[in-house]
Amino acid sequence: QVQLQESGPGLVKPSQTLSLSCTVSGGSISSGSYFWSWIRQPAGKGLEWIGRFYTSGSTNYNPSLKSRVTISVDTSKNQLSLKLGSVTAADTAVYYCARGVYDSSGYNWFDPWGQGTLVTVSS
Amino acid sequence: DIQMTQSPSSLSASVGDRVTITCRASQSISNYLNWYQQKPGKAPKLLIYAASSLQSGVPSRYSGSGSGTDFTLTISSLQPEDFATYYCQQSYSTPMYTFGQGTKLEIK
Numbered sequence: 065q066v067q068l069q070e071s072g073p074g075l076v077k078p079s080q081t082l083s084l085s086c087t088v089s090g091g092s093i094s095s096g097s098y099f100w101s102w103i104r105q106p107a108g109k110g111l112e113w114i115g116r117f118y119t120s121g122s123t124n125y126n127p128s129l130k131s132r133v134t135i136s137v138d139t140s141k142n143q144l145s146l147k148l149g150s151v152t153a154a155d156t157a158v159y160y161c162a163r164g165v166y167d168s169s170g171y172n173w174f175d176p177w178g179q180g181t182l183v184t185v186s187s
Numbered sequence: 188d189i190q191m192t193q194s195p196s197s198l199s200a201s202v203g204d205r206v207t208i209t210c211r212a213s214q215s216i217s218n219y220l221n222w223y224q225q226k227p228g229k230a231p232k233l234l235i236y237a238a239s240s241l242q243s244g245v246p247s248r249y250s251g252s253g254s255g256t257d258f259t260l261t262i263s264s265l266q267p268e269d270f271a272t273y274y275c276q277q278s279y280s281t282p283m284y285t286f287g288q289g290t291k292l293e294i295k
Contacts (some may be wrong), residue, residue, distance in 0.1 A: 101284075111231065111274060113284040124282035160230055171237040172278045173221040177230035 066091040068161050068178035076185050082151050086144040086161030086178055093142045094119060099164035100144045101174060102135060104157040112157075116164060117144060151185045158182050189213050189280050193273075193287035199295040204265045208290045210258045210275035218254045219279035225289075226271045234273075235260065270294050 072084035086100070093100065102114040115125035115135045125133050134147040144161055159181055162174040190213035200206050210220065218238035223231035233242045235251035238258055248263040262269055275287040 110288045111276075111286040113286070116282055126283065162230075167237075169237070171219060171240075172281060173233055173236040174223075174231075174276070175233040175236075175242065177232070180230050 066163060066176060068163065068176060070159060070161055070178045070181040072181060072183070074182055074184060076151055076155075076183060077187050078152055078185055079150055082146070082148040082155060082183055082185070084146045084159055084161075084181060084183070086146075088142045088144065088163075092139075093137055093144065094139050097166050099166070099172075100135075100137065101162050101164050102144075102146045103160045103162055103174070103177075104155075105160070105180075106154075106157040114146065114148075114159075153185050156183065156185045188283060189216060189277050189285055191275055191277055191285050191287040193275055193290045195290060196288065197291040197293065199293050200265055201295045202265050202267055206262045206265055206292065208260045208273055208292075210253075210260070210287050212256045212258075212277055212279075215255045216277045216279035219277055220251070220253065220258045221276045221278060222249075222251055222260045223274045223276065224269075224271045225274065231274060265292075267294075 067089045069087045076082045099116045099118040101116040105111050117123050117135045117137050132149045136145050160177050162177040166172045192211045194209045220238045222235040224234050225231040234245050239251045250261045252259050272289045272291045274289050
């Protein structure tokens with residue numbers, strides 16, 4: 065059973081870069097038919113998709129964050145990473161990593177999710 | 188971007204009630220619609236994918252329906268563990284995914 069676990073600093077200063085990792089256990093991050101996403105949720109608010117890394121090596125980002133985001137994979141560590149630059153208080157949120165699943169008909173969904181990690185942007 | 192709008196934003200119901208949550212897309216998304224349940228302090232959990240397919244391990248009291256722009260999530264008989272926030276999510280305009288704003292289901 066695949067499990068995901070986020071890790072990284074819980075506090076980041078404004079204008080700096082937020083860096084998080086997501087360690088995948090119980091399966092290979094290189095497995096086909098999957099993609100790996102970051103999703104965030106400000107306190108008391110809804111979910112915002114940040115971006116994804118597809119097993120082909122391609123990445124896609126939310127246009128609203130694209131200029132500041134980099135998502136990558138380290139297959140040797142079975143880890144997904146997120147870097148978000150020039151952060152402000154508006155980037156304070158719980159950050160989740162999630163596996164994206166495609167089925168044979170092209171439908172896709174997120175399952176499972178990591179437990180999430182709270183990142184606060186403050187000086 | 189495709190906007191997803193859920194209604195109601197909050198709902199009070201009793202154990203044993205039948206509950207329906209609605210999700211509307213700003214344009215047709217065929218049946219590329221997923222539903223998640225989120226409990227306080229926890230990650231979202233997949234309930235329904237492709238509008239009506241029940242994820243493995245999810246109780247059969249949950250069901251989803253709809254196509255095009257209008258979708259529903261129905262819980263046939265509420266159980267105490269069902270009180271949570273529910274989100275819809277479109278996967279039509281990949282790779283840009285959007286979620287509804289959530290529906291909080293509370294105990295009456």
